[in-house]
Every structure is written in structure tokens, then in C-alpha cells.
Amino acid sequence: MIQPVRLALALVLAWGAATPAMAAHAERTKRDRAVSVANGPAESLPVVRVARDVPTVFLFPAPINRKTLTFDESRIRVLDAGERSVIVQPVVDIPEGERYEVGVFFSDGRAPARAAFSLVTDPAEVDIQINVQRPELAGAACPVDEPRAPQPEDFVLLGLVDKEGVSATPVKGYDDAERGFHVQPAIAYRGKGWALIDAEVINLAGQLPWLPRVAMLTGRVGLPLRARIVMTDTSAIQPGESRRVLVVADLPQMPVSPVFTLELVGDGRTLKIPNVRFPKAVNGATP
Helix, strand or coil: CCCCHHHHHHHHHHHHCCCHHHHHCCCCCEEEEEEEEECCCCCCCCCEEEEEEEEEECCCCCCCCEEEEEECCCEEEEEEEEECCEEEEEEECCCCCCEEEEECCCCCCCCEEEEEEECCCCCCEEEEEEECCCCCCCCCCCCCCCCCCCCCCHHHHHCCCCCCCEEEEEEECCCEECCCCEEEEEEEEEEEEEEEEEEEECCCCCCCCEEEEEEEEECCCCCCCEEEECCCCCCEEHHHHHHEEEEEEEECCCCCCCEEEEEEEEEECCCEEEECCCCCCCCCCCC
């Protein structure tokens, strides 16, 4: 057993031994059991029985992203969160008929991507250790992980959006007849630690097929920023065709020069879009 798991179990034993109220619920049977996470939103969340005087430890089969841990702080305390474990304890016994959810995302992105549990209080039993199991996707000889459709809450849980939200600014259309391109008016977005340009690129008639492979943002001062290119269709843009091209860059803080030239280096030609200006962070956001 790895060290973080031993530490989690030691904490549970220590808290349990140090709680004098245990005698008041001596009749509760303590359980150590395996629980499988739900495969999707259509499945009910597995039920875990908790008590105000007994910590419950969840042991996960893969690393978790502790930043994505969600729970009702007024009802549930998280005593410890490790690489593969979480220890919880309700503030008070959960009233009959009420349930409270605790959930966390796995770090590897595999499906099921999130483990969530419905917490209740049972007068007869309490779970002191939950060995979390992650079901394999069925129906394929060689399972292939299916990407989970992103939800609005993911952007907040993963830290891509904070109280400043997302700001946007237009980018003027651009003609580069010499190199055979036309760029329709685009949008530049800025969020927490990232920037994105959403552009429609036209490969003019009479040109060779073209596919952007490298993206670079060059400012008037400072070093160029390497960026990622995202396209739903990764085949070459044929002459006379257009393609939506997203360019994403890590932007931990506003650069010295907020105005850039975007360079898209492709097969035999480079498209340069000048005067790309990222918006400033939104001011006056409500905490």
C-alpha cells in the first residue's frame, strides 16, 4: 500500500480513537466496502453512510484532482485530501430523507472522469472506508476512452475562469492576396491564464492546399509566445475553401505588449495576421 494511503488510514484511526462521542453510537456497525462510481449521468450516485463522530475515508484507484473537489461546506467537512484519498465527516448527522453530494475529478481524464457519492446517515451502520472502483467501458474488445462533453462547471472547477470571467475583443478582417489568404473578422478571448483567437481562414482560389502546423504570437517587445492550433477538421484547406482555426496560448499575466502579430506557419506559406489585441481583464467584478 502506498504511503499516502497509509497516512489516510492512520488519520482515520487517530480521529476515531480521539472522539469520545463514539460511545453514544456504539450500536452502529462499521463497514469497509467497495463502491463503483457511476458510469454517467443516467446512473444513480452510489450511497455512502456517514456519521458526525466517525471519519470516512475514500481510497481511489487513480490520482484525483483535489482542486475539483466539491461538497457543501455547511454540511460536510473534508478532513484531508491526498493524491488518491479523501477523508470526510458530516458536521452533524444527516437528517432522514436528506442527502449531500461529494464529488471529485480524476487527474487522467479517462472515463468515468468524475467520482461522486451521495452521503446519508444510517442509525445502524457507518462506512469507515470506501474502496472506490472505476468501471471499465463495456462493449469493446479494446476499450477506447470516449471524451466527456464539457460542462459549464468544468471551466470553473479546472480554474480556466474566475470572478473576472472571460473578456473578448474583435480582430479586424485581413487580406493577404500575395500569399493567397483572406481572414474574416475574428474574436480574441482572454480568461484566467489563457488567451484564444477564433478565426475563419480562407485559402484563396488558385493556391495550393494549405494546413497550418505552427502558431506563434509575436509582440513589439518580449519573446514570442508559442501557441496551439485547434481545428475540428485537420485535413488541408483546399483552394477556395475556408476553415475555422482556433489558436490557444498560455497567458499567465498580461504581456508587456498587448498587441501581437499572429503567425500561422503551414505547407509552403505563412499567414501573418497583424494587430491582434487581447482584451484586458474585466474590472469591477463582484467577489
